[in-house]
Amino acid sequence: MQLSICSVLCSCKIIITFLCCGPSLNLTFLYLCSNLARTSTVMAEFGRFYEQQYAVALFNSVRYEIEGGGNTQTQLLHRKDPLKNKSIFSGSLFQYLEESKKWRSRFLYVGDSYNISLYESKAAHDRGLHSKGVINCAGYRALTSMEEYLGLLNNNTKAKSASAPFLKCPTQFPLILWHPYARHHYFCVMTEKEQKKWHAVFQDCVRHSNNGESRSSICTVFRLTLHLFLCKCICFILANLVMETLHPELKNLIVPRLKGKLQQRQRDWMLISDAVYRQVLSQTKTQHEALAQVCEVERPRLDSALRTDMDQIITSKEHVSAKIRALVLPCIEQLVRSKVQPYIHSILEALMEPTSRGFSEVRDILFSELVEVSKNTMNDSSREKLGEHMDKISMLAFHPVKMQSCYEKMEALNLEGLQQRCDVSSPSVFIQRAQILMRQQMDNAVHTFEQLVHQSLDGHSAEDLCKTIQRCQDRVLKKYDHDSSTVRKKFFREALLQIIIPYMLKQLSPSCSPDLPKFKELIFEDFSRFILVENIFEEAVLQSVSKDIMMAVKEAAVQRRHNLYRDSMVLTNSDLNLHLLGEDTIDWAGQFGGVKGEKQGGEMANRKRKQIVSMIHLDGIPLPYESCQEIPGVDCIPEEYEGQAGQDLESKKPVNPVQHVPIEKEPGSPDGVNEIRDLINPKTYYTL
Known part of the structure; x- marks a missing residue:
């Protein structure tokens, strides 16, 4: 399945925008097309390996089923579906948007799949609207320091170590999802407590998406472990394998032709790399699914032959x-x-x-x-x-x-x-x-x-x-x-x-x-x-x-x-x-404590899943940031609100971080007779 020129142009439009015009542009695209075709070459080689090992893996599986195994009996019970009706975490933070080059409030939802869904607001999520995007964290690294991110960025683009990043985080608590080939995602929060909690959640998403596998599993010919057939991030591993050779050559060809300041060149190269990576990933997914489907169609015939001739096959192998x-x-x-x-x-x-x-x-x-x-x-x-x-x-x-x-x-x-x-x-x-x-x-x-x-x-x-x-x-x-x-x-x-x-x-x-x-x-x-x-x-x-x-x-x-x-x-x-006990999760709240809000059913109940990690509430700050406003400056973001003895009343008022003004107390009911009389017959003061 070779890549066509049209598909390359469609997915890599960003290259046209940033590369210089003239003969070098045509040369770049011809080189790009020939190199992206390596995906098909890698997948063809992997396909032959996959088909060979599929039959061997099926033989080992049927043999184990017939002869049985001597695995150690565990003492602890295993749960079938631990995350049923559960979500990991959700909350509002600020995200840097490449399109507008501004920081905006976003509501992030991490469900049981550990994918990060981005919504314009919590209300948009609760109404079941489509997300603004979904981040699969396979291959990413969660960072909490602009210095660490800058070091990785400079290594990736061969820039000077003293150069500044192309964006400035408006708070002291950034959260960055870094990937060697795909687009980076930038977030920030207002307190260290939020940063630690979100960082732990992001790390768990990365860990779950990677599933303990690495790219090195592919590079060896050690087929006995069958990692390639069991790990769920196989398509990402194959795409990374293609990019390991494709990425440096593209960088050497394209980066010298980019124009503008260093920060702009860094941003442009990241967008180009992301476009190429998405194209390679799309092709590996398509071809892997087709390959797996062909092998599954062949499985009944292989299984029948194995069960018929198992003794002869074992004797021949020995x-x-x-x-x-x-x-x-x-x-x-x-x-x-x-x-x-x-x-x-x-x-x-x-x-x-x-x-x-x-x-x-x-x-x-x-x-x-x-x-x-x-x-x-x-x-x-x-x-x-x-x-x-x-x-x-x-x-x-x-x-x-x-x-x-x-x-x-x-x-x-x-x-x-x-x-x-x-x-x-x-x-x-x-x-x-x-x-x-x-x-x-x-x-x-x-x-x-x-x-x-x-x-x-x-x-x-x-x-x-x-x-x-x-x-x-x-x-x-x-x-x-x-x-x-x-x-x-x-x-x-x-x-x-x-x-x-x-x-x-x-x-x-x-x-x-x-x-x-x-x-x-x-x-x-x-x-x-x-x-x-x-x-x-x-x-x-x-x-x-x-x-x-x-x-x-x-x-x-x-x-x-x-x-x-x-x-x-x-x-x-x-x-x-x-x-002999049950394997499903026990609904303790439903059986002993009663379930609140059970009136919502179906799709609404699915969106109202119980959240494992508790929300963060900051006193005096109107959370969550529902409106998609620009993030405030660093000086206007308080970390915590702790009352101090020497402050005056005005300084004790919480500050709205978006509008930069004190939040006035909502008018309430009068507490005494004199206050009621003052409301009926307000006193007027004249200044001479």
Whole structure:
């Protein structure tokens, strides 16, 4: 599916506006068209890889279904749809608009999809009007400093480090969504408290959209993990892969031809890059959807063939695997002994330290929140109050602000030195994956606590409620300790494999790959779609290094430095009735506290979802900023309004940040007889 000249001109109109006229313009567009066609080249290569691995993945899935697996049984329950009828956050802040080059008030709504929807006002959102735009945060970074943003911008455009940005934030509290290729989004708020809350929300949106995946997953030929078929940001990864080579060449060609001051050239280049990126992303989405649809159509036939000939396929694969292992094992073992084993423990230690501190912080927050529920129940043991407290704690795992301290522990991960040796582009993939696991474990623990408490309510008096909650708390913490240990050990093993396997394949491919094609003759043609010699070679590499990785993780568990259970310490599930409990979220407010505002139904009820993060209210400031006014100057934005003893009455009046005038008190009813008489017979004063 090649790009046509018309489609390029349509999506990249901005280039016509900013590039100089003349022969260079035609040269630029011819160069642009030829380079955008690389998207089709990359997608064609990916398509062949996808179709091959689709059949292998289906074979592994059916084999696992038939033979079963030995996964460790978890102690905590899992919730099916935790964010049903919930939204993450919404509120008003100021956004810089490229079209008018002005700051305007905007209402932002973050739903359960973690996409950021922008509305002109809260009223527009409540009426169900279309949003002004939607931001998918995949690939973005959330910044809170103009200096940090300026550094990234200068690196991207090769500008002088001392140059000023092309926009000036009118407050001290900016929020910027930065992307290496797509359009940047600029916001600002009026207090540090707002900034921290919005920054936590934006980071959660980025984390959820990336889903713990990275661009490096594509660049390796390690097919066993099947990241490409499972991660939901595959189209963004493919688009970024195209832009990695396309972006620098376009920049070298276009940026020197841009006119105007440095700030204007920076703005123009960002708009051009965004137009190209959107075109590439649109094409990758279209072709990936078509590719997935073709494979799904083929699936029933493949599934039938697999179930009919499964035994023969397994036998054939084992025969070929034995031949390949006999050939490549000496080279693999030599590489493992000399260049892998000496570094496994240091890599593992670098991963374990921040990860264990993050999971420990999750446990501390869980414990403090459960203790708070217990204390509140002691003061008031009514079912209504219990429902109110349980309703607040139910969404703890999805509260970006409360979970921020856990996520920050993982930010300390440092793989410096390893990145050059093993070609690890960035530790961010491991950071975000661990943070997502922290959120999952927190939600599993909270959900299990909810189910235990809900089950214990039947047949218990109010006097026993406190003791019941305490017992549920102790049981949940024990289960969390077991599951968090299991999850961390699995995360360490997968992270080590993701770091080491690509490095080993890169080292072994020159000597081993030329001999692999001859083994294809040993595979029956009917089975050739399900058995690939490249995959068997990678499985041999995986199995050879897995023993050392497992041993390193076991030794770490024996040391007990990071609160890891030894594999021999298998906790039996003493709660035989626990897994018979419900998997859905309990509506505590509806069952025990009553639901307010239930009269709105259907679409209106969907827009009135319960918000997980509480709104920010500033005393004296008319929030939210419903009118789309220009933002006030820096000097007129107060951070907080705190009454002080020495102020006069006029200085105590809150100031309207838009009109820059004190907000007058609304007229009220008179409080005394004399005031009523003054209203009936007003006194007139004459000045001589």
